[in-house]
Amino acid sequence: MDKFNKNCLLSLIVVIGVLNVNQVFALDGYQAPLETIKNIEQPDPLIALNASFRSAYADLRSQLQATQTPVIIQVGDKIILFNKGMRTESMAISPRYTELKTIAHLPLALYVMLSNETNKVMTDVQLDKLRDYRTLIGSVSNALATLNFSSEQLDRQGRLIKRSLSLIDTVLSHKIISKDALHQFTLSQRDDCLANMSDAAEEQINTLDHQFKSWVKDMTPEERQHIRVVVGASHMPRIGNLAMQYFSAALAENFEGRYVEEGSSKDNSFRLIYGENVFDEEKALRLLGTHLIDADIGTNFFNDAQRMHRDLLSDAAEKIIGKKIKSKEIVPLQ
Incomplete structure (x- = not known):
């Protein structure tokens, strides 16, 4: 496969930082209340105790990882x-796994693009996205013969691509697709998609x-x-x-x-x-x-x-919530 077609196939594959206390206090010249500063300088002994536990836990974890x-x-x-x-x-x-899975994603990609646009006239922007996707599919279709699929696999990829192109052409022509028509399309692709997934699973x-x-x-x-x-x-x-x-x-x-x-x-x-x-x-x-x-x-x-x-509190939680439901302290929504 030439470089262009490989790129087309790949195209189909579909900190939070937390500021420390000093940084917060430095923002916009903010002056922290004296009581807040005292609390920071003299942490709650329970917090310090918990921090000590976490540090000991992390040390043991590192030791175990190394051995x-x-x-x-x-x-x-x-x-x-x-x-x-x-x-x-x-x-x-x-590589064969990637090829099979990528082509099986064609119907999924079209469903994602169209599922929220059914039963209404599509915008030019949406139609342009379909045209661009059609170009990608067409390039892959032209490259199929170079991928060394078995005859059965090659026929299957051809069907997946043909149905996908047909759907796109219909939508581009009418600028609208019904929910039922989209559902019929997904059902028509199901067996070939599953066959690709079976072959991909064996490859992996x-x-x-x-x-x-x-x-x-x-x-x-x-x-x-x-x-x-x-x-x-x-x-x-x-x-x-x-x-x-x-x-x-x-x-x-x-x-x-x-x-x-x-x-x-x-x-x-x-x-x-x-x-x-x-x-x-x-x-x-x-x-x-x-x-x-x-x-x-x-x-x-x-x-x-x-x-x-599992949650260390889970057993106690199960008993407590059960009692509260029985006593009607917790009333399930109707």
């Missing part, structure tokens, strides 16, 4: 191994499996036994996350396919951890340290490694 190897982190399109003081990085997805599983096996073959039996994996991703794909499913099988954890809640047993070793909204390796390592500390606290205080992985 945990091997650790595998999968975030975004990368998979990273930390072992014996070395960091090794590889790709977690293949094969990529993860190849890389995992290449790392594991050089490990000692003891290292294999102590591998820990952190998968970082967003909130929405947590349930049934592909990488979580793969590593649960590869690590000989309990595997039941899609599941609502991972790792619910009291003796969980936390070899496999999902990091919600964790997108970089530093945060993933910190999350691993947090899990290990909280599992140790839960075991030693409550004989339950999972206890600190």
Whole structure:
């Protein structure tokens, strides 16, 4: 594929800083009340006590992070191994995965562009966006033959593109689309989208499996036994996350396919951890340290490694709220 067409395909892929007290007081020559300054200079002993706990917790977490190897982190399109003081990085997805998923996103992109514009005449700005998107789709369509799809896959991409272009042309011609027509379009694309997702899933599983096996073959039996994996991703794909499913099988954890809640047993070793909204390796390592500390606290205080992985107030809250509902202190909205 030439550079232009590659760029067209890629085009389809879809701090908060907190001012410290001194900064706040310095703004616009603000003069803090004397009592406020005294409170800052002489902090509440409970606040100081809590700060000491947090500092000790952070120190222990750092110590645990430094001693945990091997650790595998999968975030975004990368998979990273930390072992014996070395960091090794590889790709977690293949080019074919990206191609399949990107083209499957065509109907989704059109739905997002049109779903809030149904049953009304579209503006010139909205129509221009559709024209620009049509140009991108057309460029990808011209490049399909260079992507080395199987014949079945090539036909499928052609159908996804053809239906998408047809919808755009209809909207551009009439400057309006009904909600029913948009729904019929999404239904017409569903099976081909799911087929692309199935092929993409197999591509990613094969990529993860190849890389995992290449790392594991050089490990000692003891290292294999102590591998820990952190998968970082967003909130929405947590349930049934592909990488979580793969590593649960590869690590000989309990595997039941899609599941609502991972790792619910009291003796969980936390070899496999999902990091919600964790997108970089530093945060993933910190999350691993947090899990290990909280599992140790839960075991030693409550004989339950999972206890600190839910709100410590949850049991009491359940009882108190139940009583208040029964006594009608809390009345559910009607």
